[in-house]
Amino acid sequence: MLKIVQIFNNNAALVDLDNHRQGVAKGRGITFQKKRGSMISPEKVEKLFVLETETSRENLYTLLKNIPIDVVTTTYEIIDVAQQQYHLKVLDYIYITLSDHIFGAYKxxxxxxxEDSMVPDFHTQYPTEYAVARQALQIIATNLGVHFPDSEAKNIALHFINATGEADSEQKFNKKTETTIDNVVRRVLKRHGIFRSTSNSNYYDRFMIHLQYLVSRLQQTNVEATTIVPQVTNELKQNYPRSHEIASEIFNEIKQNLYPGMSDDERLYFIIHIQRLIEESPVDKQLTRKKP
Structure with a gap:
């Protein structure tokens, strides 16, 4: 039997498992007329997402502050498929970034x-990540009732590409370096007239989340191994020259002063985040409307 620690809704709860572990149990009506401390029969649980570490538990509570539990459990199901069926190794922060992305896209x-994804197509270089992403669209349609276009798979695949790595039992953050990177980015964005606003707050905050976990990713992965082909970055440079310029300033400053071995792949992620910011910034919207 599984002991309820916290009820999320009629269909989901945080439960105690063996060896002092916890997990998110999901199943139709499993918490109906139950309360904290009640027991759930394992036979009634359709999905169980195990929270192995303190980091994973903290991630869950962070998500639940702003994201509906149905979106959170959908994200957990997608990541579970990636790990169990496709044997992808990903860092824990993907629970935060992918949940945030799915919720934003859903809204x-x-x-x-x-709008359709602006992310270039990497399916030739990353067939496994794209297979996961295509299955993710089916899971989202089943769980959330939203049928995204096929191009959304590119966004989801990028999250798995971005989070590839062997996670430690607990993620450790270098707060000083994290703050330094954050200051670099804010300074460069300010220099180009990009500030957090009501219209771009979602994308601005998502960029900051990306930066929060950048240090962890750089410390735990082979950062010197560039895996995204140069043609992709060149394509983005041609299509989004201003975003490429801003991203390159950020990338070069971090690479020169903090992480000399940082992969060129990071420049691509910066470009994508910044282009979204530009498209949602008030000044840039006005400029766009003035174009003939």
Whole structure:
């Protein structure tokens, strides 16, 4: 039997497992008329997502502050498929970034502002990540009732590409370096007239989340191994020259002063985040409207 620690809704709960571990149990009506401390029969649990570490538990509580539990459990299911069926190794921060992305895309889809992905196609270089992403679209459709276009798979695949690595039992953050990187980025963005605003706050905050986990990723992966082909970056440079310029300033400063071995792949991630910021910034929207 599984002991309920916290009830999220009628279909999901945090439960105690063996060896002082916890997990998120999901199943139709498993918490109906139950309370904290009640028992759930394992036979009624359709999905169980084990929280192996303190970091994973902290990630869950962070997510639940701003993201509905149905989106969170959908994300956990997608990552579980990636790990169990496709044997992908990913760092824990993907739970944060992918949940945030799916929720943002879901809201834009519902309110009619969703736009096709601007991410280049990497399926030749990353067939496994794209296979996961295509299955993720099916899981999202089943769990959340939203049918994203096939191009959304590129966004989801990028999250898995970005988070590839062998996670330690507990993630350790170098707060001093993290703060330094954050200051570098804010300074460069300010120099180019990009500030956090009501219209771009979602993308601005997502960029900051990316930076928060950048240090952890650089410390735990082979950062010198560039895996995204140069043609992709060149394509982004041609299509988004201003974003490429800003991203290159950030990339070069971090590489020269903090992480000399940082892969050129990071420049691509910066470009994508910055382009989204530019598209949502008030000044840039005005400039866009003035174009003939």
């Amino acid at each position: 834009r889809y519902i309110d009619g502002t969703y």
